[in-house]
Amino acid sequence: EYVKTLAAKVFEINGNLVKIAYPIELFEEGNMPNILSSVAGNIFGLRSLRNIKLLDIIFPEKLLKSFRGPKYGIAGIREILRIYDRPLVGTIIKPKLGLKTEDHARVAYEAWVGGCDIVKDDENLSSQCFNKFEDRVSKTLESRDRAEEETGEKKIYMINVTAETNEMIRRAEYVLSQGGEYIMVDLLTVGFAALQSLREADMPLVIHGHRAGHAAVTKNPKHGVSMRVIAKLARIIGVDQLHVGTVVGKMFETREEVKCNIEALKMDMAGLKPCMPVASGGLHPGLVPALIDIFGKDFVIQAGGGIHGHRNGTIAGARAMRQAVDAVMMGISLKEYAKDHKELAIALETWKI
Structure with missing residues (x-):
């Protein structure tokens, strides 16, 4: 009889x-796999359900306080x-x-x-034969140091440690030993438990979360798990910045969905630090006004082809993006x-703005 008091209830x-x-x-504190096995587990495979989508999870303060959350935010x-x-x-390179x-x-x-x-490294780059991890770390950080000396600005290299x-x-640990300050991880492909292990190591490194593979569970409007939920989970575990969509780029989310994702990274969560949103996917300088209108000023504009595709090369493309922001x-x-x-001017002409 007492077991019934622990049953989930539709309210x-x-x-x-x-x-x-x-x-x-019902939940073990500090154990995200356990939590997800209950609220996002076998229910998705029930024969009696044609569709079901997990739209949100509201965590009680006691559970939130059992996770580290972002180290930097x-x-x-x-x-x-x-x-x-x-x-x-x-x-992105x-x-x-x-x-x-x-x-x-x-x-x-x-x-x-x-x-x-x-x-940032691309999410597909790890330690392939043509670009080994340790060599890439040391050589690219040398380039960072040279760029900082020449520009007088702080520069960051986000190295993909996914493995x-x-x-x-x-x-x-190797990145830290070489003077790196940031790492990136493909959080869904490594899994929430691995992400939590990385955060529990509590290294003085900013963790950038890439969401590669998210659309397998987020894209169907009737089935799966919303990106808002993934954003919350990543923040609770301890990612400092996270891709959330763009609205104006090549990704599929609507303005409402992206705003919802941003809110999940910044809302009050029992004192957990807010997480920096990242806009990435099909961006170029001509989209900067719309991006700032959507995101405000606290976000990362991350453009690949929108910088390297400038007809005068990468340096000119980076200048164009900074000029658009300014x-x-x-x-x-x-x-x-x-x-x-x-x-x-050339960028606006290229992307027909």
């Missing part, structure tokens, strides 16, 4: 929307970069695969000296600002 039904309450005693990231009043500008280590480091250098704050859990943690922050239209900034 609201509104059309197809159902809200369910679970007694906190928005404020900590801004302190590291010493940039407080504008969006951060980043790029392109082509995503195939570059030798020396060329990878060169492209990163060009992006930094052009004006990018952040350079088997023990190897991933070893790679993160224009919007000063309240000047891109077309007006482009009259005196040739890199931006």
Whole structure:
């Protein structure tokens, strides 16, 4: 009889929307796999259900406090970069695969000296024969140091440490030993348990979460798990910044969905630090006004082809993106600002703005 007191209870039904309450005693503190096995487990495979989508999870304070959450969050990231009043500008090394280590480091250098704050590995790059992890770390951080010396600006390299859990943690330790300050991880492909192990190592490294594979569970509007839930889980476990969609780029989410994802990263959660949203996927300088309108100033604009695809090369592409951000922050239209900034003018012409 006493077991019935621990049963989950439906407390609201509104059309197809159902809200369910679970007694906190059903969950082990600090164990995200356990929590997900209950609220996002076998129910998805029931024969009697044609569709079901997990839209949100509201966590009680006691459970939230059993996780570390972001080590740095928005404020900590801004302190590291010493940039407080504008969006951060980043790029992804392109082509995503195939570059030798020396060329990878060169492209990163060009992006930094052009004006990018952040350079990121592609999510597909790990330690392939043409670009080994340790060599890439050392050579690209050397390029970072050179770019910082030449520009007088802080520069960040986000190195992809995605791998088997023990190897991933070893790679993160190597990044730290070489003077790196950021790591990135494909959080869904490594799994929430591996992500939690990485965060529990509690290294002084900003964790950038890439959401590769998310659409397998988020894209169907009637079945799966919403990106809002994934964003919450990533933040609770301890990711400092996370891809959330763009609205205006090539990804599928609506404005409402992206705003919902952003809210999940910034809302009050029992004192957990807010997580920096990242916009990435089909972006270019002409989209900056719309992006800032959607995201505000606390986010990362991360463009690959929108920087490297500039007809004058990566340095010019990075300059164009920084010029677009500067224009919007000063309240000047891109077309007006482009009259005196040739890199931006060419970008607007290229992307037909």
